[in-house]
Amino acid sequence: MSKNVLVLPGDGIGPEIVAEAVKVLEWVNDRFGLNIELNEGLVGGAAIDATGGPLPEATLNAARNADAILLGAVGGHKWDKLEMALRPEKGLLGLRSNLNLFANLRPAILYPQLAAASSLRPEIVSGLDILIVRELTGGIYFGEPRGIRTREDGVREGYNTYIYSEPEIERIAHVAFQAAQKRNKRLCSVDKANVLEVTVLWREVMTRVGAEYPDVELSHMYVDNAAMQLVRAPKQFDVMVTGNMFGDILSDCAAMLTGSIGMLPSASLNDQQQGMYEPIHGSAPDIAGQGIANPLATILSVAMMLRYSLQAAAAADAIEDAVSRVLDAGLRTADIMSEGARKVTTAEMGQAVLKALNE
Ligand SMILES: NC(=O)C1=CN([C@@H]2O[C@H](COP(=O)(O)OP(=O)(O)OC[C@H]3O[C@@H](n4cnc5c(N)ncnc54)[C@H](O)[C@@H]3O)[C@@H](O)[C@H]2O)C=CC1
Ligand SMILES: CC(C)CC(=O)C(=O)O
Ligand SMILES: [Mg+2]
Numbered sequence: 125m126s127k128n129v130l131v132l133p134g135d136g137i138g139p140e141i142v143a144e145a146v147k148v149l150e151w152v153n154d155r156f157g158l159n160i161e162l163n164e165g166l167v168g169g170a171a172i173d174a175t176g177g178p179l180p181e182a183t184l185n186a187a188r189n190a191d192a193i194l195l196g197a198v199g200g201h202k203w204d205k206l207e208m209a210l211r212p213e214k215g216l217l218g219l220r221s222n223l224n225l226f227a228n229l230r231p232a233i234l235y236p237q238l239a240a241a242s243s244l245r246p247e248i249v250s251g252l253d254i255l256i257v258r259e260l261t262g263g264i265y266f267g268e269p270r271g272i273r274t275r276e277d278g279v280r281e282g283y284n285t286y287i288y289s290e291p292e293i294e295r296i297a298h299v300a301f302q303a304a305q306k307r308n309k310r311l312c313s314v315d316k317a318n319v320l321e322v323t324v325l326w327r328e329v330m331t332r333v334g335a336e337y338p339d340v341e342l343s344h345m346y347v348d349n350a351a352m353q354l355v356r357a358p359k360q361f362d363v364m365v366t367g368n369m370f371g372d373i374l375s376d377c378a379a380m381l382t383g384s385i386g387m388l389p390s391a392s393l394n395d396q397q398q399g400m401y402e403p404i405h406g407s408a409p410d411i412a413g414q415g416i417a418n419p420l421a422t423i424l425s426v427a428m429m430l431r432y433s434l435q436a437a438a439a440a441d442a443i444e445d446a447v448s449r450v451l452d453a454g455l456r457t458a459d460i461m462s463e464g465a466r467k468v469t470t471a472e473m474g475q476a477v478l479k480a481l482n483e
Pocket of ligand 3: 372373376404
């Protein structure tokens with residue numbers, strides 16, 4: 125039976141990095157006989173320009189029918205207006221919520237070849253392998269009421285609602301505990317339970333669900349400390365689980381431990397293992413169109429797609445191994461460049477991964 129993958133390049137560097145990732149996906153499709161059918165759609169600013177809205181019905185329908193989605197990134201100065209792109213029912217957030225992609229897995233792994241590119245000293249990061257599990261369809265990015273209003277005294281105020289229900293916390297807790305069971309059996313739940321009631325509940329539910337996983341050691345940490353610990357001694361973490369906004373911020377922070385935000389892939393999964401796969405970074409308007417973006421996070425997202433949604437672990441292994449060999453050969457995009465390495469463009473990096481796959 126064929127598998128259906130929807131490709132959504134999006135905006136900024138999105139089309140540049142997705143082009144390289146698609147070539148890799150097509151290569152493994154042929155070589156491993158995966159019978160994957162690719163379709164392309166519009167999302168984000170590209171969709172606003174073409175159709176007037178960031179998440180056209182055609183894209184949403186195609187996404188619902190896809191086994192997996194590969195997304196580049198969305199957004200840019202031209203479209204970053206709240207009403208057009210960032211409302212939860214629209215654009216990227218709309219895609220995540222409509223497909224119920226509540227479990228966002230963000231592995232932060234330091235390739236040993238990139239130790240020199242990490243923001244931290246080699247002895248602090250060598251062997252780093254953390255998994256951040258971020259709740260993706262709730263929390264403050266989706267809570268109602270939200271908006272900007274004018275008070276009776278004429279002062280304007282902006283407001284959002286940070287809300288999680290027990291079932292929302294329970295389901296992400298199970299994902300995180302099960303992920304920890306497959307790894308080093310340590311889970312750190314990150315909250316701000318000293319200030320925010322919503323995370324008092326979060327901590328309570330995490331602890332309760334934890335009783336079902338006696339083999340996993342559960343700890344709790346406030347988010348401010350977690351940010352500090354990530355750059356002080358990141359190897360203390362195995363799996364981290366946290367809400368939508370804290371996970372968004374902590375994963376960008378963790379990215380720099382691995383050398384660059386251009387190295388971190390992600391999977392966003394629902395209960396049916398249907399998934400959207402994307403680099404954790406955005407559309408990087410500052411470097412768009414220059415051919416210098418790092419496509420490896422997107423290529424590694426393809427590997428996650430093969431592993432989690434397309435049941436093709438051997439193809440995923442082949443891609444990850446090819447990426448490692450390209451780094452062995454000293455090829456680096458600008459963001460991970462270090463002394464003695466060879467600087468390459470986005471397309472050259474993609475080509476190098478294909479060449480490594482062929483070897
Ligand atoms: N998943 C998504 O589609 C996301 C979209 N955004 C959107 O992206 C736009 C830009 O947001 P920013 O805050 O600038 O975050 P960003 O992640 O796009 O860029 C932050 C910095 O990292 C660099 N960078 C990002 N990806 C890179 C790559 N693959 N290779 C080399 N360097 C890379 C950029 O050049 C920039 O200096 C905004 O419109 C924002 O809303 C932001 C985050 C996620
Ligand atoms: C629209 C944003 C929540 C996207 C983002 O920064 C992310 O998912 O990492
Ligand atoms: Mg982010």
